[in-house]
């Protein structure tokens with residue numbers, strides 16, 4: 001049996017983090033978690049991390065696509081927070097964001113981590129942005145580190 005798996009150290013690799021500004025009080029904590037994981041777990045240098053800010057989760061796929069097309073990065077981490085309101089708006093924003101990011105990942109064969117919260121309430125968002133349910137930005141960064149290293153072996 002051959003097993004291909006990889007660690008998380010990715011010194012010398014380049015990462016772009018795309019940050020949606022909508023619900024920024026949550027997303028900034030996801031960004032903190034992602035940067036901390038890249039540096040502390042992945043040994044990634046500060047100079048190898050680029051942060052790109054955009055308006056909202058709906059814009060994430062286009063920004064991610066443009067970054068992937070630049071061929072300057074080994075992985076992209078998409079961060080945002082879509083919080084359900086009183087109308088069906090949530091379904092459209094979250095749906096297009098998810099679908100679009102997945103499409104870019106497949107189109108370019110580049111790891112794109114999905115660090116976008118899609119939650120029912122602000123409380124659920126807070127829990128996932130560095131409190132009792134962990135930090136989903138950090139988890140997305142961890143997935144990006146692992147995928148960069150796994151893909152290098154395939």
Ligand SMILES: Nc1c(NC[C@H](O)[C@H](O)[C@H](O)CO)[nH]c(=O)[nH]c1=O
Nearest residue numbers: 020022055056057058080081082083
């Ligand atoms: N409601 C949320 C949005 N809405 C804004 C859209 O993402 C987009 O910026 C706007 O429609 C202009 O194209 N964005 C989030 O990130 N989170 C939300 O909960």
Ligand SMILES: CC(=O)[C@@H](O)COP(=O)(O)O
Nearest residue numbers: 083084085086087089090
């Ligand atoms: C993404 C959303 O659902 C939310 O921000 C929009 O709120 P609403 O549905 O109350 O307009």
